[in-house]
Amino acid sequence: MKRTTLCAIFAALPFAATAQSESYTIDPIHSFPHFGIEHLGLTLIWGRFDRMSGKFTLDRAGKKAGVEVAIESASISTGDNEKGNRPRTRDEHLRSADFFNVAEFPRMTYRSTSVKFAGDNPAEIEGQLTLLGVTRPVALKLERFNCREHPFAKRPACGGSATGSFKRSDFGMKFGIPGIADEVRLMVNFEAIKDQ
């Protein structure tokens, strides 16, 4: 095969997909991004997004990996969703233009740009978060990563937990700072099953 043809083939491969690369699909009912925000400096209010979808690729021999997820911003859930006699609940306020503006930005995405391994497992992810139409780098640290056969699907599966943080003002989300903190703590718990 001519050298130029070989180069063309390699150039066409997507980032992190190598000969030994395996592809996994995120299990949406066992994968959730959780976020924590300080309220009045008294407590951390945790919330979560109920709908996340995506995939990751894993090549343990080549120590390469990549991840891409999409999160439905309207699926935000912080435990306050009954108005009572208030004009709106916290979840409704978070969906509004003051925060996530879900009508205009129904989806947030996270795409990795590089992944560092520790032994056989991915350990640190550099990636880009797109929120409110703004794209900024957010790093995630894998606190837990474990692969084994999924007991029901009978296929290889991997799961774990990743943490990180970012400043929401970097994305233009400034309402309520500092009583409602700028810093957002992340905890993403995930499970994914290997594609056929």
Added chain:
Amino acid sequence: MKAGVLCAALSSIPLVAAAAPESYTFDPHHTFIHFGVDHNDFSTIWGRFDKSSGKFTIDRQAKTGAVEISVETASLSTGDGVRGDRPRSRDEHLRSVDFFNAAEFPRMVYKASAVKFSGEVPVEVSGQLTLLGVTRPVVLTVDRWRCAAHPVTKRGICGGNAVGSLLRSDFGMKWGIPATGDEVKIRVTFEALKD
């Protein structure tokens, strides 16, 4: 000296601080009980109870305190509440007799009256949880505690975080062990307003 002047002089002398119990009510929109359970050794699935109510009393001089919190079991929320084309969602399964049996046990209650202090700050609460009609001890470590005046209302407000764990099988909740873990991690994030 006239009696009136003496009285006035005496009443202006400060007394030694007597027991000073204060009572607080948990703010239901800023108080949540979170629970985490290991799933197939892959990840921890976290859930939350959206509806709870309760109070605590604290006496920083006497170093005593008491807490009572009642949680609506049907208010659990783990992010999978819409069944789609499945027979049920996870939240529906958790409300069923396999887990919380919310129809028969609509409430879980935690009552504590043994509080350990470090100076004037509560650090550990020892109490009893009644879940599925079974009562067992549960200890919570208060790893964060701060009191301040609410910036808008100026009312006293205390907030923080408490953590603990329990084995659900101790309360008779055995479905799915060990693939769905027996150990339940608890995290209570709270804010309470002074009564």
